[in-house]
Amino acid sequence: MEKILRGVMRYRVLDRASMVKQFQEVKNNPTPKAVFYTCMDSRMIPTRFTETDVGDMFVVRNAGNVVPHSQFFYDEMTSCEPAALELGCIVNDIRHIIVCGHSDCKAMNLLYKLKSKEESSIEQRRLSPLKSWLCNHAYTSLDKFIDMKGDFTKPMVFMGETPQRKFVAYIDPDNKFCIEDKLSQVNTLQQLQNVASYGMLKKRLEKHDLHIHALWFDIYTGDIYYFSRRAKRFVIIDESSYESILAEVRRYYS
Template identity: 30%
Template sequence: MRKLIRGLLDFQLNARSSYREKFALLAQEQKPDCLFIACADSRVVPNLLVSMDPGDLFVVRNVGNMVAPSDSKGQSTGDQSEAAALEFSLRSLPVEDIVVCGHSNCGAMKAVLAGGVGPENPNLKSWLEHGKAALQRMDANPTLGEGRSDYDRLSQNNVLLQLEHISTYPLVKERLDAGTLRLHGWWFDIATAQVHAWRPLLGRFIPMDELVGEALLRELGTDTHAPGALANGNGAQRMSVVARAQ
């Protein structure tokens, strides 16, 4: 807590002046174009990883970067917080992309791999259920994350599982079919500070270097904010990240 207070004072006394104009504009509205779903792990800092300013990302963080799937009526089958973030970001914000970002050495994945947690943690026990299907995915796809620890392989499979969960929501389906939304799977290797991007055609996560970044930018098009820019692409192709993950 001492470090937290000192950091707050440093921002107030030294950095705040350089951000004052930025926050004055943000006080009127926010216009993030990406919903970023990440783990609550303290070592994963979304804005730092992508060099984004305040107002650039709409962020959801929870244990294990998970989203409970939708039922047939469009209601979350688990905690409603993540589903509420999906609805708000897709209906009230100019969000065109959703990123699910897992990471190495994830405690949630270690717990799932170990069979869950004890009854003394009832809420965590229930929440981890949303990641258990990744165990079956890992068994069915032994090459994904090959050479890494079982919990890191599970973490990568969990990213793909959560993309599938997200795609069960009617609003997400509508946007994917219309070609106005894209889903992305990322995985952060803490030890190397390297982000890996899921590449459906290759069937694996690969390091986000300059060549990969350029390829991803080409897929987004020259100006995704132009009217109809996303819709000009093939709607089925926008869903390929999910379809090929199965």
């Protein structure tokens, strides 16, 4: 807490005045660009690694960058994630939704352990809100992952904006990452389908007026990957790939 209080004092001296100025500008001309779902992990600082600023993104964070499927909302067990979709994409007319996973994700490491029936038993879920959260909302990712039977040379199929806009993904084709990180990539892509399950977004998704993207942050190297539907894999965003990723984004999502 002392570190936080010292930080507030430094902020008052260094950043407060310029941020208040930015708040005023945004109030008069709000143009947020994306709703950004990511993990609550303390190493994930999305505004820093995307160099975004006041007014640019609505950021939603939870354990494992999960967006619960709309079925839970229809069963009146809603959570903050779909409320954020409505606030971002309906109230504020944002056109891009981004789900960003990461390596060495503690939530995904735990999800991997929940493969065991003992770990995911009802008794365990009653003792652990984190296990309960993952069993309820991330188990579809785990099921899909288990279906691969450890052979990630095979393609996986995910649903994008609409049931017709399916896409193929090869998870970690260079076999650079551990098994839990592969699960994290599967989970990140699975959330696109969950986002698209909300009826309030259906018309805009069908008209290609609203787009869903996946990013993945590699904690070990600091590299950020974009899921390229054209390349069918997560591609590092760097000097050599930037132009082609930009062309893909412009072609498919502008």
